[in-house]
Amino acid sequence: MVARRLPGMPEHDEVHPEEWQFDETVLRAASAFALCEEARYNDGLSSGQRVEKLMEAQGVIMATVGPRFRVTFRDLLNRLSGDQAGSLVGIFPDEALAGPLRNLRFLDSVGVSTQEGCDLLWEAAEIFKIVDKKQRRGERFTHFELESEFGQEQVFKAIKGGLYERHRRNIIEYPVCDKEQLEELGFPPAVAQVFYQDIPSYCLYKRQWWFGCPACAYPMQVIPHDDGRTYAVRCLYPWHQDTGARFSFTATRDQVPVLHAEDRIYIPSKAEMPLYTGASRETPKARPAEGYRALVRRVWRSTCIPGLPELRLADVLTEAAAGTRLTVEIWPDNDRVDIEVKDGDTVVFSIDVKDYTWPGTLAKKLIEDRGDKGGATWLVVPDHRRQQVGYLTSVIHRERIGMTVMAASDFLALFTDRLKEYM
Ligand SMILES: [Zn+2]
Known part of the structure; x- marks a missing residue:
């Protein structure tokens, strides 16, 4: 299927996915703040264990920023709640805080992990796992809960x-x-x-x-x-x-x-x-x-949150296809792809639904997997991620990946348009 060129799509050479990708140091910092949340909110910890968690977090941050930049325990305590909670400003070298990192907060005003912060870590963890498997460097990214039982x-x-x-x-x-x-x-x-x-x-x-x-x-x-x-x-x-x-x-x-x-x-x-x-x-x-x-x-975020638009899309497509030759299946063959639409044995649409907060990480995943591992040719994002479509489309073109990206409602409109071919 020919990829439809979308209005507002940037020219190929305007795309710099690297700007939206985060290196190991940022992920380490994210995992340090996750330890801070645990220190405060894990009811199973004694007060001694809470302090140990915070010291561990300080250690992770110090190891991350290197000996040139000193981060005291007080610096960390100042970032556990209030306006500066979970901020990297003042504990990270200024030159490292480009783009979205300057305003990002890993903790909210009461010390609970923000969703943007969690997503930065969790989304990247899934990608690093792919890279790691390829490069067989199993021991490297343990900080990031790579082997989390909740992935x-x-x-x-x-x-x-x-x-x-x-x-x-x-x-x-x-x-x-x-x-x-x-x-x-x-x-x-x-x-x-x-x-x-x-x-x-x-x-x-x-x-x-x-x-x-x-x-x-x-x-x-x-x-x-x-x-x-x-x-x-x-x-x-x-x-x-x-x-x-x-x-x-x-x-x-x-x-x-x-x-x-x-x-x-x-x-x-x-x-x-x-x-x-x-x-x-x-x-x-x-x-x-x-x-x-x-x-x-983490299970709620990775399963329930993207699952709601995924289920809704499958249900609405099923309803729309009633009375035509098309059949709609969600997660065929134990999740080979998210949604598959077929005319008899012929696949008409094979859809991957993605709800990523950080599009650079999704771009990296698409590049690593050469598209969708299950062979989906349509990448659909929920409508509230519509602003990612242009960016992802240009990455896909630049990398010559055989997928088309669309916001869910635009995909539904295209699908409805095509139905008459299958009456
Ligand atoms: Zn909710």
């Missing part, structure tokens, strides 16, 4: 088999469930016991209450304001916040907290509507923490 590959491996589609759908649709539900879903033990854990303490109010996001159902973060009485509640995934998963409440003694929606209302355009997976207008009610289990954050 995307581990999740998909744990559900491989005859019930793959059912399990994957359930992980996406039930990122949090009570113990009975968890049993009813019938996951393999590795999924139920490893990927579902206690709700993170930073998503609880008084260790007792939590609120599910009106877009993804995952527990939202609960952030105390300085006044000690009011709280902000928001989904950890920024786009869900932007579309309405932002609330507040005032603490009341012994009463169940009641959320109030913030004024801002996001209304998807008519074209976006069929594939919209942002926040609904519903205001969630508080639920008791007791008895609930939630996906580990």
Whole structure:
């Protein structure tokens, strides 16, 4: 299929994917801040162990910036909360802070990892694993949780088999469930016991209450304001916040907290509507923490978050193709590609859906894999990643990779246009 040239696509030689890729030093810093979050929020640690974690984080940063640049324990403590939380400014040499790094925060004002920061680490970890396998340098990137039991590959491996589609759908649709539900879903033990854990303490109010996001159902973060009485509640995934998963409440003694929606209302355009997976207008009610289990954050981000637009796209394509010769299958053959559309035995569309925060990392993955490993020829990004299309398209052209990149709604329009050929 001929790649369609998109309006606004940069000329090939304008593309510098390197500017959006991060080297090992940045990833080390990211992993150091992940240790800081753990020091503060991992309930299983003693106070001695918390200090050890912070010292380990300081060690990682010092090793990263080198002997020329001294980073004290105080420097690190100053970056655990408040305005400068998780900032590299002042602990990284100035010349190393080009582009998006200057304003990036790895921790938010209360010391919880930001999603941009987590994604920088997790997305890069998946790529380094590919590079590492090729170059057989297994021991190099251990800091970055390369062998994390919560990586995307581990999740998909744990559900491989005859019930793959059912399990994957359930992980996406039930990122949090009570113990009975968890049993009813019938996951393999590795999924139920490893990927579902206690709700993170930073998503609880008084260790007792939590609120599910009106877009993804995952527990939202609960952030105390300085006044000690009011709280902000928001989904950890920024786009869900932007579309309405932002609330507040005032603490009341012994009463169940009641959320109030913030004024801002996001209304998807008519074209976006069929594939919209942002926040609904519903205001969630508080639920008791007791008895609930939630996906580990990294599993939620790598499976549930990209899974919602993926499932929606498959469902909408299936509906659109009704009455034609086309059949739509999600994750055929245990996830060879994300979505496959066929006319009899002939593949018409083979689709890879990607929700990356850092497009440079995705570009690197496409280059390493020479496109999609499963042979997909369409790369579809959710509509809220539309601004990545031009950049990714130019990388693909420059590298002569046989894929076409589109935002989901544009792909749906093209698909609908082509349907008459298959009546
Ligand atoms: Zn959400």
